[in-house]
Amino acid sequence: MxxxxxxxxxxxxxxxxxxxxxxxxxxxxxxxxxxxxxxxxxxxxxGETRIIRKAYFEHPDYVPLLQRAYVLWDDLQRECGQTLLHKVGLFIAGKADCDSVSGTLKAARLHHLPVDQLDVGEARRRFPGYAFPEDWAVVFEADAGYLNVxxxxxxxxxxxxxxxxxxxxxxxxxxxxxxxxxxxxxxxxxxxxxxxxxxxxxxxxxxxxxxxxxxxxxxxxxxHLKVLRKVLCWFPADPVYDVDRGNSTFFFETPVGQFYGFPRLDGQTVKMAEHTGGLTVTDPLAVDRDLQPSDLPRLVEFAREFMPRLGIQPLRHAVCLYTMTPxxxxxxxxxxxxxxxxxxxxxxxxxxxxxxxxxxxxxxxxxxxxxxxxxxxxxxxxxx
Ligand SMILES: Cc1cc2nc3c(=O)[nH]c(=O)nc-3n(C[C@H](O)[C@H](O)[C@H](O)COP(=O)(O)OP(=O)(O)OC[C@H]3O[C@@H](n4cnc5c(N)ncnc54)[C@H](O)[C@@H]3O)c2cc1C
Missing domain, CATH: 3.50.50.60 (FAD/NAD(P)-binding domain)
Structure with missing residues (x-):
């Protein structure tokens, strides 16, 4: 039957x-x-963690969905008796006119969301593990953070x-x-x-x-959907990146790509990855899950320039899939x-x-x- x-x-x-x-x-x-x-x-x-934020640079129309999303994550936490959403904040750094910085400010303005614009001196004092170029802008959203995926x-x-x-x-x-x-x-x-x-x-x-x-x-x-192979790496990290020292999640829009990551949560490593790029996957069941030598140079280059106190040999990695619309x-x-x-x-x-x-x-x-x-x-x- x-x-x-x-x-x-x-x-x-x-x-x-x-x-x-x-x-x-x-x-x-x-x-x-x-x-x-x-x-x-x-x-x-x-891969343990996902960034959550409200001032959505991809499009302000996502904000009402995020407002409801926060209510529902609260409901689920109450129901399962477990913390799933950690509001450690997020900073977004880049040129003032880049998509992520300008889009975040636009979404915040349209939906009256509280975000702080930090000058570079303030960003360097607050987040001493990172290098912020002199002419960049930094936006901080306290309500953002991460979910245990x-x-x-x-x-x-x-x-x-x-x-x-x-x-x-x-x-x-x-x-x-x-x-x-x-x-x-x-x-x-x-x-x-x-x-x-x-x-x-x-x-x-x-x-x-x-x-x-x-x-x-x-x-x-x-x-029209395209599947991309994405590599996440956990790099050995100095205590300067500890979540207990006020570090938040981060997102950098650099001239060569967008990179993001999390504070040191395990007392040992920082998880960092590139949001842009990625190899096209034809069969998701057969994707290469090993760390290939070509997976590292862009991450290492980013770390050297913007996170100088991060080790550059990852202790572990994961391979995950994006399914992209055009x-x-x-x-x-x-x-x-x-x-x-x-x-x-x-x-x-x-x-x-x-x-x-x-x-x-x-x-x-x-x-x-x-x-x-x-x-x-x-x-x-x-x-x-
Ligand atoms: C590296 C990485 C970092 C990311 N970072 C963030 C972030 O910081 N913040 C954020 O909001 N999002 C982030 N995302 C995106 C987010 O994680 C994904 O959009 C989301 O997890 C997609 O969920 P899904 O349900 O579509 O896919 P999945 O969770 O993969 O679920 C699809 C399911 O369908 C099942 N399935 C498929 N075909 C069959 C079949 N024939 N029979 C039975 N079962 C089948 C699969 O086994 C699978 O379990 C990230 C994604 C990746 C890969």
Missing amino acids: IETYDVIVLGVGGFGSSAMYHLARQNCRVLGIDRFHIAHDRGSSH ENCVTAHVAAACRRGANVRTGETVLAWESDGHSVVVRTDRGVYSAGRLVITPGAWAQPILNLPKAANGRPGWWD DGHFCIGRHPEWSNVAIGAGFSGHGFKFTGVLGEVLSDLVLTGQAAVPVDFLTPRKWP
């Missing part, structure tokens, strides 16, 4: 775990399916399961079909049916969204053919902080077609 649910969630990573939680909060009978275990390290939601995924799944959701891990989805009223999902272990389907496939968006035979091989917006903005909405299918994809390397709020949006979209927060600007769109 086929197991039947109200809603199936395909892919239980960052967004799928949250969608499961919000659907379960709406009293739906939910099944989440994932190929790997919960909070695994093969997709996009691992794997713990957030686990907390969402655990809270969903406490409300009766089921989760199947180690099970790969091979096919899915919708007729607009119900869906059938086939895995390597079984067949499931439901009234609705939420698809949150991360780096596997393109193959998953091309599965239904009814789509007839027609190209979709998902064919314009760097997310795609969230209903399937173009079937209104009982909602999709969240193309989070372009900055999605994690939104998993709480966009899990709620996906739940609303698949149940009612209406989201409580404005997401029209993220509706899947046409690219040339």
Whole structure:
């Protein structure tokens, strides 16, 4: 007999775990399916930490979503009895007219968010582990900080399961079909049916969204997504970078690229990475997870110039995947053919902080077609 649910969630990573939680909060009978275990390290939601901030330089329209996101992270922390969001702040440094500095100030001004503009002397006094060029600008947001990424995924799944959701891990989805009223999902272990389907496939968006035979091989917006290999490194770090010494998360927009990282949290290392760049991945299951000699020079160059008290031989590393849209903005909405299918994809390397709020949006979209927060600007769109 086929197991039947109200809603199936395909892919239980960052967004799928949250969608499961919000659907379960709406009293739906939910099944989440994932190929790997919960909070695994093969997709996009691992590596210990993710930056969260409100004054969003990518576009001010993200700010209302972030305001809701902070409320939902608080709710989840209360529910799981664990701190997930650490408000250690964030500084963004670069030329005054660069995208990240000017965009942060614009979003803060439009949405009345408190941010501090530091002059270089003040930035050097406050963050002595960093080198700030004389003609740069530094913006500090105290409300920003970081999330413990794997713990957030686990907390969402655990809270969903406490409300009766089921989760199947180690099970790969091979096919899915919708007729607009119900869906059938086939895995390597079984067949499931439901009234609705939420698809949150991360780096596997393109193959998953091309599965239904009814789509007839027609190209979709998902064919424009590109997966990038990103390397995170933990470098040996001086106590000058300790979180207890007032260090925050950081983001540098340099003339050669954007680099970001976290304060020393483990008494030993600082995690640092490049947001720009990355090699294109054709098969996310076969991505090279070893640290290659070519992975290091840009990080080392950045460290030498801007973080002179960081060691340059990483003690450990992780490889993680960005799924990029052509314009760097997310795609969230209903399937173009079937209104009982909602999709969240193309989070372009900055999605994690939104998993709480966009899990709620996906739940609303698949149940009612209406989201409580404005997401029209993220509706899947046409690219040339
Ligand atoms: C190095 C790095 C740093 C980042 N830094 C930040 C940051 O500081 N702040 C921030 O907000 N965001 C950041 N991001 C982005 C953020 O982490 C991602 O946008 C987010 O984690 C994406 O979540 P997801 O649910 O789309 O993907 P995932 O969490 O990868 O989930 C997709 C799931 O679908 C499953 N799946 C796919 N196909 C199948 C199938 N056929 N059958 C069964 N299961 C399937 C996968 O196994 C996976 O578990 C970063 C990302 C990376 C890689």
